[in-house]
Amino acid sequence: CPTVTVLGIPFVNIDRETALEQLMNYMRSPHTSATVHFINAHCANVAQNHPKYYQALLNANMILPDGSGVAIACKRVGTTLKANLNGTDLFPLICERMAEEGLRLFLLGASPGVAEKMQFKLKKQFPTLKIVGVQHGFFGTVGTDQVIDKINAARPDLLCVALGVPRQELWLQKHRHRLNVKLAMGVGGLFDFNAD
Ligand code: UDP
Numbered sequence: 001c002p003t004v005t006v007l008g009i010p011f012v013n014i015d016r017e018t019a020l021e022q023l024m025n026y027m028r029s030p031h032t033s034a035t036v037h038f039i040n041a042h043c044a045n046v047a048q049n050h051p052k053y054y055q056a057l058l059n060a061n062m063i064l065p066d067g068s069g070v071a072i073a074c075k076r077v078g079t080t081l082k083a084n085l086n087g088t089d090l091f092p093l094i095c096e097r098m099a100e101e102g103l104r105l106f107l108l109g110a111s112p113g114v115a116e117k118m119q120f121k122l123k124k125q126f127p128t129l130k131i132v133g134v135q136h137g138f139f140g141t142v143g144t145d146q147v148i149d150k151i152n153a154a155r156p157d158l159l160c161v162a163l164g165v166p167r168q169e170l171w172l173q174k175h176r177h178r179l180n181v182k183l184a185m186g187v188g189g190l191f192d193f194n195a196d
Pocket of ligand 1: 109110111136137138162163164165166167187188189190191192
């Protein structure tokens with residue numbers, strides 16, 4: 001994919017449909033285990049002083065530009081961003097396609113009860129969507145092995161990780177090799193916005 005690099009972070013510069021197709025391709029492919037992250041202006045600044053987070057971003061398969069701050073930063077380096085690819089807008093489109101294609105979704109993160117609420121809402125909106133597991137995000141380090149077992153047993157095509165920035169990127173960086181998922185995406189506060 002074409003990318004533009006700002007503050008050392010390579011974002012994809014593609015339209016929404018192309019981004020969606022790429023995400024679906026990760027999920028459809030039998031052998032992938034991809035990681036995708038969103039970056040807004042705040043995250044880009046955090047990454048400057050956080051080498052592990054920065055490295056986790058560089059190890060991702062794709063970084064999606066989220067919000068107008070990133071678009072402004074790109075303009076400054078002489079590039080116009082094709083699209084604002086934020087998670088809030090993309091997520092319902094992803095769910096719609098996953099439902100059509102029978103792909104499996106796992107929701108990991110947020111306070112106890114929030115992912116369940118989100119599951120309930122998604123089921124109403126996309127009745128055929130296969131939500132194969134939910135797990136809150138306060139399991140601590142001792143619960144990590146159990147959470148990974150639970151995820152792997154559910155065999156999700158997409159794992160949404162809502163532990164906040166940069167916790168979710170660091171968690172995925174550390175555990176991605178043990179996760180049997182086609183695509184894992186860090187989604188920040190998405191469950192909190194969507195559950196109400
Ligand atoms: N969270 C979590 N486990 C933690 C810390 C935070 O699951 O140990 C969740 C929190 O409940 C919230 C999300 O991570 O749902 C972070 O949301 P926030 O909007 O702060 O994150 P951002 O979008 O700014 O990364």
